[in-house]
Amino acid sequence: MTPSGDFRAGFAVFVGRPNAGKSTLTNALVGEKVAITSNRPQTTRHTIRGIVHRPDGQLVLVDTPGVHRPRTLLGERLNDLVAETLSEVDVLGLCIPADEKIGPGDRFIAAQLAQSGGRPIVAIVTKSDTVGRQTLAEQLIAVEQLGREVLTAEFEETERRRGIRARKKGKAYDPRPTPPDLGFADVIPVSAVNGFQVESLAQVLISHMSPSPPLYPDGELTDEPELTMIAELVREAALEGVRDELPHSLAAVCEDMIPREDRPEDDPMVDVHVSLYVERPSQKAIVIGKGGARLREIGATARRSIEKLLGTKVYLDLHVKVAKEWQRDPRQLSRLGF
Numbered sequence: 001m002t003p004s005g006d007f008r009a010g011f012a013v014f015v016g017r018p019n020a021g022k023s024t025l026t027n028a029l030v031g032e033k034v035a036i037t038s039n040r041p042q043t044t045r046h047t048i049r050g051i052v053h054r055p056d057g058q059l060v061l062v063d064t065p066g067v068h069r070p071r072t073l074l075g076e077r078l079n080d081l082v083a084e085t086l087s088e089v090d091v092l093g094l095c096i097p098a099d100e101k102i103g104p105g106d107r108f109i110a111a112q113l114a115q116s117g118g119r120p121i122v123a124i125v126t127k128s129d130t131v132g133r134q135t136l137a138e139q140l141i142a143v144e145q146l147g148r149e150v151l152t153a154e155f156e157e158t159e160r161r162r163g164i165r166a167r168k169k170g171k172a173y174d175p176r177p178t179p180p181d182l183g184f185a186d187v188i189p190v191s192a193v194n195g196f197q198v199e200s201l202a203q204v205l206i207s208h209m210s211p212s213p214p215l216y217p218d219g220e221l222t223d224e225p226e227l228t229m230i231a232e233l234v235r236e237a238a239l240e241g242v243r244d245e246l247p248h249s250l251a252a253v254c255e256d257m258i259p260r261e262d263r264p265e266d267d268p269m270v271d272v273h274v275s276l277y278v279e280r281p282s283q284k285a286i287v288i289g290k291g292g293a294r295l296r297e298i299g300a301t302a303r304r305s306i307e308k309l310l311g312t313k314v315y316l317d318l319h320v321k322v323a324k325e326w327q328r329d330p331r332q333l334s335r336l337g338f
């Protein structure tokens with residue numbers, strides 16, 4: 001790839017309520033499993049970047065957790081993380097599923113994005129394979145309308161503040177006329193499952209980047225440290241098929257990753273040690289399962305993904321530990337990397 005004069009590069013972030021399809025879309029764009037998906041809400045805890053290389057641009061995707069109202073300390077940290085991420089990117093992708101009516105959660109998030117300093121917001125209507133043409137068309141119109149509402153509200157609020165500032169300084173307030181085209185920069189329906197418009201979305205996002213040489217070398221998919229990715233893979237495997245409230249109480253830490261010494265050069269193996277933290281002994285029992293059956297399943301699933309990630313054979317050593325109320329304890333949180 002030789003970047004020409006009109007090559008563009010920059011950062012984009014997908015924001016949306018839990019389960020909106022952000023991680024799946026990141027994977028569809030990047031083309032390899034990088035972000036962690038699950039059909040349980042709030043599984044993405046770390047900011048994971050996927051890098052999309054195209055002849056005319058490079059898109060660095062930052063995958064944030066869903067914006068939600070903080071209930072615990074962990075929730076607050078997630079929201080801080082989101083606010084921090086929003087201030088560092090070039091374009092904001094607001095994900096709204098095609099198969100669910102726009103709700104207060106979407107409005108809350110859209111309003112937050114509108115307040116993030118005039119960055120272009122691309123509204124992405126996800127999972128569009130799940131609805132018919134008529135429903136999709138109606139959702140696109142509703143999303144356009146949402147864009148007009150939140151950006152008009154933001155414009156009026158900015159004007160109101162300008163007025164107050166001017167009055168305080170004893171200056172004349174010169175109101176600006178409301179721009180006629182307030183709204184999202186683009187509204188685009190996609191499906192991460194059948195690939196519908198995924199490439200167009202990449203182009204739209206790249207079009208909002210500034211001219212710049214590539215930010216990362218070609219071929220690099222993620223700069224997330226391997227240990228974090230391994231921990232996420234184990235956490236994902238542990239969450240599979242669990243229907244209770246475990247997701248909020250489960251954390252994984254990859255303690256170390258050591259190449260086995262006595263292996264032939266063409267058949268290496270890595271020893272990986274991961275601790276799974278739960279809050280209560282009863283949860284530990286759930287994770288371990290009858291006679292250790294569930295833990296073995298988790299181990300087997302996670303090992304396969306880790307082998308894919310590292311490209312070598314892996315011996316995975318899993319330990320389940322109880323760390324009481326870790327969600328509410330700042331010291332435990334920082335130990336677990338939050």
Ligand SMILES: Nc1nc2c(ncn2[C@@H]2O[C@H](COP(=O)(O)OP(=O)(O)OP(=O)(O)O)[C@@H](O)[C@H]2O)c(=O)[nH]1
Nearest residue numbers: 019020021022023024038039041042127191192193
């Ligand atoms: N049919 C269909 N399902 C999708 C699509 N994208 C995502 N899903 C499903 O929707 C669910 C949630 O997707 P995720 O990508 O994990 O959602 P997320 O927004 O990252 O969720 P959090 O990590 O909880 O914030 C999963 O079960 C996905 O398989 C899509 O384009 N079509």
